[in-house]
Amino acid sequence: MTVFDKTWNTLNLEVIDHTLVVTLDRVGRMNAISPEMLGELAQVWDRFEREESLRVAVVTGAGSKAFCAGADVSSVADKSRARTGVFERENSFTPLQAKVTKPTICAVNGVCAGGGLHFVADTDFTIAADSATFVDPHVSVGQVSAIETMVLARRIPHQAVMRMMLLGRAEKLSAQRALELGMVTEVMPANRLRERALELAAVIASNSPDAIAASRACIWDALERPLHDAIRLAWPVLRAHGDNHPDAQEGPKAFFEKRPANWTVE
Template sequence: MTTGEHPVTGPWETLDVTVDGPVATVELNRPDRLNALSPLMQQELHQVWLAYDADPQLRVAVVTGAGDRAFCSGADVSTVADTSRNRTSDYDRENNFTPVQAGIRKPTICAVNGVCAGAGLHFVSDCDFAIAADSATFLDPHVNVGQVSALEPIGLSRTVPLGHLMRMVLVGKGERITAERAEAIGLVTEVVPAADLRKRAAELAAMVAEGSPEAIAISRQAVLESLSLPHHEALRRGFVLLRAHADHHPDAQEGPRAFAERRPPRWQV
């Protein structure tokens, strides 16, 4: 792995970002605070996503946590209770630390290595898909510390059945979901032994990186845009995106040509 060769690698105070070929690994790095989200971490994450999106050599990012105890224990409670902070009700200003919030076009994978609580669920919701170590657990304790749980469950409502989601929100810290149950209800797509988590995330990232970067970006756009459109309108919009790529982007011709010639494709970057 390499560091210091890309803007995405920092240096950062709250993150450890490494690059291995086309894959960036973004590690939440406050293990003494169970990788809790601080205002500085949120700012640094926003900068990382923008740098990742702007680097044509990077094709996929993995998000995980430092240590073996926690992926992310949520927002740093000491900062949540700080009324002196200049907070607003502007969603776009206050929430830009996840890939979706930052508006990036590239894929991301969440690798949950331990406790994932509260605001940590943003990454499970906002990455393209998530995997988990068999030791991972998930909970939403917002209501137990007098906070409203809104953004994380709204994001997760697209993948998790409503009853399971509402139970998680309302029972709060009393509802600790195991990795196996998280897979069963759609929080994560795969559970692996803790010792194999990073290896498996790297394998999945490598597979994603093999695809056409532009085809992946437009595929993500088509799916994500469809969530806010009526079904038929979403299909019509998806077809417009599909045809524009097929008719005008060189990757649409390079892919079939490489397949016929039995060679790796040379994607435009």
């Protein structure tokens, strides 16, 4: 048994070698985010972080029509829900918000709308099917677009995010346009998307987990700081790993001996 052996109502989870595949699974609602899904995702990221054998996670959507249609409109309009303006109480459903320290990949297999953009913004990188589309309809339905678009604006051109936000549902980006903007890193036929995501995850899992963790932390942290400050903070991390971590010696040794590296898992 693993920590994922339980019944999930809105997700489908698979463990493939060192990779966790998290599939948003509400096909009848275009995999829209419900309050129950929020809770289940928070549990998944907590367990993924704690499971030592897992090194990478892939997030995708069930079916071929939609990756995630955003927040379920029935829950958005429900004023009876116990909501709070405290961010930390309600936002731990993506890897970034849950402070996950392991690599994550988003594989967009169809429509990615509104809140679905959280996963594009909050994973390390995104790949997409050639049939995928991206749209932020918040303002068209009287809602505020803020969290996911704020993160996106630090990763892709600011004007592109502003245009998508201001035009709402009238601005639908194709997978190719998303690639041009850097929102996704690769576009492929829909029937190859899952296979490709797993290929990339396997390559990542073959690298030093501790070197990846330190590298990820430095690069994500740099988004929040002036470049000079980020470099000054990253330097001692780089040096401490290079001078003291076993992987820093094992990597070159394995390279010259033409064998797989035996990484330390701490």
